[in-house]
Amino acid sequence: MxxxxxxxxxxxxxxxxxxxxxxxxxxxxxxxxxxxxxxxxxxxxxxxxxxxxxxxxxxxxxxxxxxxxxxxxxxxxxxxxxxxxxxNYRVGTMVQASRELDIYKQTQILTISxxxxxxxxxxxxxxxxxxxxxxxxxxxxxxxxxxxxxxxxxxxxxxxxxxxxxxxxxxxxxxxxxxxxxxxxxxxxxxxxxxxxxxxxxxxxxxxxxxxxxxxxxxxxxxxxxxxxxxxxxxxxxxxxxxxxxxxxxxxxxxxxxxxxxxxxxAVHDSRYVKAKLVDQKLDGELFLLSNCEFNDYRCAMAPMRMQGNDIALISAETAAGLNIQSGDTLRAVPLFADRRF
The missing domain is CATH 3.40.630.30 (Gcn5-related N-acetyltransferase (GNAT))
Known part of the structure; x- marks a missing residue:
């Protein structure tokens, strides 16, 4: 894992x-x-x-x-x-023009920023x-x-x-x-x-x-x-x-x-809190990013998760061990890929 x-x-x-x-x-x-x-x-x-x-x-x-x-x-x-x-350099545009010569020119410029x-x-x-x-x-x-x-x-x-x-x-x-x-x-x-x-x-x-x-x-x-x-x-x-x-x-x-x-x-906007519920069997299906809510002991893993109702997330015991959490603990979760939703 x-x-x-x-x-x-x-x-x-x-x-x-x-x-x-x-x-x-x-x-x-x-x-x-x-x-x-x-x-x-x-x-x-x-x-x-x-x-x-x-x-x-x-x-x-x-x-x-x-x-x-x-x-x-x-x-x-x-x-x-x-x-x-x-x-950084800021990439900008400088416009130079002369009506008399009928010249209009755009030049890319770099400015220290x-x-x-x-x-x-x-x-x-x-x-x-x-x-x-x-x-x-x-x-x-x-x-x-x-x-x-x-x-x-x-x-x-x-x-x-x-x-x-x-x-x-x-x-x-x-x-x-x-x-x-x-x-x-x-x-x-x-x-x-x-x-x-x-x-x-x-x-x-x-x-x-x-x-x-x-x-x-x-x-x-x-x-x-x-x-x-x-x-x-x-x-x-x-x-x-x-x-x-x-x-x-x-x-x-x-x-x-x-x-x-x-x-x-x-992944920030779409992430949400769920309550972990451990299951013995190995789960499959769509992958989620899952993290505990700790600061010093932060853990994040990628694993399948199955929702039970609106806020209960079924995860494997292996995933829970990797995240240092137990059944009933709060997780932050979001689908791994941007085109997926809960």
């Missing part, structure tokens, strides 16, 4: 092994001992009593209970940009390639929505997700090569590694004025707002939940930023 839960100190070895598999451009979980250790410690601290909600960087892991092994990770940053500036300051961010989504089957990716990503739904007071009313931008088979970002390199004079990987520590150097070195994209190489213009091939499934999943691209991109690789009002995310 697969269960999502908050990270623990003892998950270090598995988390470090996952970080070694992420590859170039995956800023939030790099093959770096210092960064992985900081990520783990921040995740553990976020679940501690007394931590200010807007300072929390929640980190959850997907555990294969049959092996006792962590095979995936996902995170929620409660409020970005409060301790250091949070930069801190517009997402304070927003809640979905981050650090990575699943071991060996487990990219059986809808494990759906469980890992969407488990965060039930946590958001249960503890809405801890988060901003708008949720953000930055998608990894396009890079080629060699890990080269055309956008970085066409723009960033001219101001930083360092490789994309190096800049990306630096960015997890601080983004102050961005403000120090990037141009303060709008950038006309028609001055960039065609290879750079073509990838503005595009998603890395490995991240495309994650983007589709978020879009099915109500997230939309609103014209903001990552300053390094031009990956799109998706956003949605928290209460309008499908």
């Amino acid at each position: 697969m269960v999502v839960r908050p990270i623990k100190e003892q998950d270090w070895d598995d988390l470090r092994a996952l970080a070694a598999k992420t590859g170039p451009g995956f800023t939030s979980l790099q093959d770096n001992d210092e960064q992985v250790r900081a990520k783990l410690e921040a995740g553990v601290e976020a679940m501690a009593n007394g931590t200010a909600p807007d300072a929390c960087n929640y980190l959850f892991v997907l555990e294969d209970l049959s092996l006792g092994k962590v095979v995936g990770v996902c995170g929620i940053d409660a409020a970005v940009g409060l301790s250091y500036p949070w930069y 801190n517009d997402f300051t304070g927003y809640t961010e979905l981050c650090t989504l990575f699943l071991d390639p060996d487990y990219r089957h059986s809808k494990n990716g759906h469980l890992l990503s969407k488990s965060r929505f039930l946590f958001l739904a249960e503890f809405q007071e801890r988060f901003h009313h708008t949720v953000l997700a930055e998608m990894r931008g396009y890079s080629d088979a060699n890990g080269v970002s055309p956008f970085w090569e066409g723009l960033g390199r001219h101001f930083f004079e360092i490789d994309f990987d190096h800049a990306d590694q630096l960015s997890y520590k601080t983004k102050v150097f961005i403000a120090e070195l990037m141009p303060k004025y709008p950038i006309y994209t028609n001055l960039l190489p065609e290879s750079a213009r073509e990838v503005i707002g595009l998603t890395h091939d490995n991240t495309t499934p994650a983007r589709r999943l978020l879009e099915q939940e109500g997230f939309r691209y609103s014209g903001y991109i990552d300053i390094f690789d031009a990956g799109p930023a998706l956003e949605a009002p928290l209460r309008e995310i499908r």
Whole structure:
């Protein structure tokens, strides 16, 4: 059985092994001992009593209970940009016209922005390639929505997700090569590694004025707002939940930023409370996301569920054990897929 839960100190070895598999451009979980250790410690601290909600960087892991092994990770940053500036490019349009010459021209421009300051961010989504089957990716990503739904007071009313931008088979970002390199004079990987520590150097070195994209190489213009091939499934999943691209991109690789009002995310809006009733037999049928209502001991799983009346949910004993609940306890539930209803 697969269960999502908050990270623990003892998950270090598995988390470090996952970080070694992420590859170039995956800023939030790099093959770096210092960064992985900081990520783990921040995740553990976020679940501690007394931590200010807007300072929390929640980190959850997907555990294969049959092996006792962590095979995936996902995170929620409660409020970005409060301790250091949070930069994006806002993609806009500049209109230039001359009546005398009968010329009217629209030009795409990029403007440095801190517009997402304070927003809640979905981050650090990575699943071991060996487990990219059986809808494990759906469980890992969407488990965060039930946590958001249960503890809405801890988060901003708008949720953000930055998608990894396009890079080629060699890990080269055309956008970085066409723009960033001219101001930083360092490789994309190096800049990306630096960015997890601080983004102050961005403000120090990037141009303060709008950038006309028609001055960039065609290879750079073509990838503005595009998603890395490995991240495309994650983007589709978020879009099915109500997230939309609103014209903001990552300053390094031009990956799109998706956003949605928290209460309008499908899995948040449609989730509801049910009372668990355990059954001995194995259930089949439509899959649901099911979570307990605990904070420190949060658990989320994907399993069949059968309604009995309006508020009684029949679940298997195995599912109950994975969620650390007993018969009669309250669960939050929602259909796994966006086109399904209770």
